[in-house]
Amino acid sequence: MNLSALLAARAAKGKPVRIGLIGAGKFGSMILAQAKHIPGYHVVGIADLDVIKARASLARVHWDEDRYSASSLAEAVSTGTTHVTDDAASLFANSEIEVIIEATGHPIAGVRHALAAIGAGKHVVMVNVEADVMCGPILAERAHQAGVVYSMAYGDQPAAMCELVDWVHSCGFELVAAGKGMNFCPSYRYSTPSTVWDYFDFTEEQVAAGDFNPKMYNSFTDGTKAAIEMAAVANATELDCPSDGLAFPPAGLQDLAEVFKPISEGGRLEKAGIVDIASSREPDGRVVLNNIQYGMFVTFRAPDEYTRQCFNQYGLMTDKSGWYGSMWRPFHLIGLETSVSVLSAALRNEPTGVSKRYRADAVATSKGDFAAGEMLDGEGGFKVWAKAIPATQASALAALPIGLAHHVKLKRAIKRDQIVTLDDVEIVDDLDIHALRSDQNRLLDA
Template sequence: MGLNNKLKELEENNKHIKVALVGAGLMGKGLVSQMMLVKGMVPSLVVSNKVSDAIEAYTLAGISKDDIVVAKTLNEINIAMEKNKYVATDITEYGTKGNLVDVVVDATGVPNTGAKIARDAISNKKHIVMLNVEADIVVGPILNKLAKESGVVYTGTAGDEPGSVKEIFDFAEATGFEVLAIGKGKNNPIDYNATPDSVRETALKSKLNPKKLASFVDGTNTMVEMAAMANSTGFIPDIRGGYGPTTIVDDLPTIYSLKENGGLLDKYKIVDYAHGIAPGVFVVVTTSLPQVHHEMQFLKMGTGPNYVLYRPYHLTSLETPISIARAYLYNEPTIAPKYNKLVAEVITMAKKDLKAGERLDGMGEYTILGSIDTYEVAKKENLVPIGLIDNNTIVKKDIKKGEFITYDMVELDKNTEIYKLRQEQEGKEKPWV
């Protein structure tokens, strides 16, 4: 990879890409450790609500506490970075403002927080790498547009399933294959009733936030990742929520064929997920030329006419340095929305019966979960994107468990950054100005 040589050149010249990370949970801590092993890159600033987590991210990476500066002001951050110290702070807004910061990484996983971090990074002419797919699937197109206008890169991350799928998708298209379907594996059956309480013990064993694990188990995370794949490629779900078959890798080309050919699909150019192949990701391809079919069969890629390109792993934040380097060195994203509007939407379903006057919460919590559909269907049916709902959202009328939530059913918090960006993305007036 050209990136490898470029990073080595930086190191040899005693130059480094200075990275600010916001969010020091499981993924953030892993990224800090991994960056310490990457040539030409340094985790200069770590921001966390609990400054102790930021400090721990550094010490887990082998950094002495003597080399860590806990900063309370932007001036302290700038001075410490000039002295090549590692900086920890609990003030989120400073993550995007350090003078020497080249690239900001958002690993918070909170939609509104991610939207604000991204917009601030772009305003401050910093490249922004989003581990926060939850924000991207709501306001990614407008953030990408703003980044281009500012001459910086807005990108999702290598290593997360959407980024891993996009890498295979780009490879397939660049080599001349026709891409028919894209998707990811899911580890466990969907449990629509999963809450932080029901998964807490398992989550804590893995040092994972119970809300995060609950969003995996109730399927919301899968829908979010599929939406990011859709928005970056133009592919759409064939049905609401996807099919989610249980299969093995060798059967993917048959399953993701049209119904008349023994498969599941009504159409091609779709995104889906499958049980039994996790943690892998896949792209189903075909070709119009007989000689290419002959060579694919000679190469033991199956009998055709469809073939699967499968990657059996994705290393989440441990691969994020690739996206940081691509943004900084080549000014290009790993994965970003293809258009200035969404292709797919993650819509909101009631996880339980909800009463008028009740407050909602967020992904992986107690009141809501997500499902995927096309943006056009969501707009036509007035369905609320899950990333706009938070604990300031108030139910206006009773909603049954399993019912999809429309805008007239709830009162959204219109003061959030993500709501304002969404209005801008939709081309609506800016009532907050």
């Protein structure tokens, strides 16, 4: 727990940690909101296709205009200011930048940016979980070969789950499950960008302010984001996805250890060692008592009777048997915490969560009956939701990953809740990503 001390020591020597940020949307804005309060933490450049919007984001999070007025990256380095550009490649080319934060949310662009940054010898903090779930294992392998860090973003739920899993292993407990809370009912599955605001308490004024993307929020609502994040966690922790996708059992704090244990032990899991979601709503829509909608959790088993007794003596929340316990973190602050990943990579050469194997995937699944010739519209759209399944199943089916399901044409009709395969669609673009995923099959963990 000494990142701040390590940073202070570097800053005292006049060697700040220099960063390039790609994407100045909601997550990027939160990163920037805190960056100005961390001495020795220098965002040298911000790349966004919409420079005007990026500057508006900086103003919204209370940056002084002169702080992001540098006319070049070289000027930004020499003066301690920030350069705003639409050219992400310039960040990779700058020798002073050591960490790239990829926060575009665009899976294909995210993969390409990560490859370019790794090729330039820079650490990568991948905020873009959509890219990570699609190609994370192969990107992690490329980064390791290049001697740089490829990391999940601290503050987002996957990295926090990885931290909890590491805690379980470090303590010598038996890991049973990892997951997060989420506001979900089965009927939410077929939400669209046209209906999504019905599921949130935002005012019309808040939505109109421009900080809320309907497709992004719809991906939270219909379960797509959950599938993406939980598949990424499975790849990072060597846990599995349920064989038929996430079950979303409702559970509050008091229920975690009882629910997230195997069916054979009275729980709801098909087996030990999987990821799933603790829904904050019952199937009929009632709110779950003590739900963990914004939190993350792990469940674990005592390895012997003595440890079981200690669970009881020290007030751990357990199931009725006392053998299974739970630990949780009640919140995550996404971009406000991402500096932890940046500093861990730059100062310790360690990721805050990284895909180790190809164990799970988030695959495109139809929201309705659609005819040949219709176009899929990707994550958070009208046509598909993502289902988290074991990678062995995804590979055997030749399933279309959700990250490649945007603006592709159906070659044949599909039915509601059908997993879309590569044979169902016309593959005309993004061949480099398909080739990368083909190579990633080497890392398939059977």
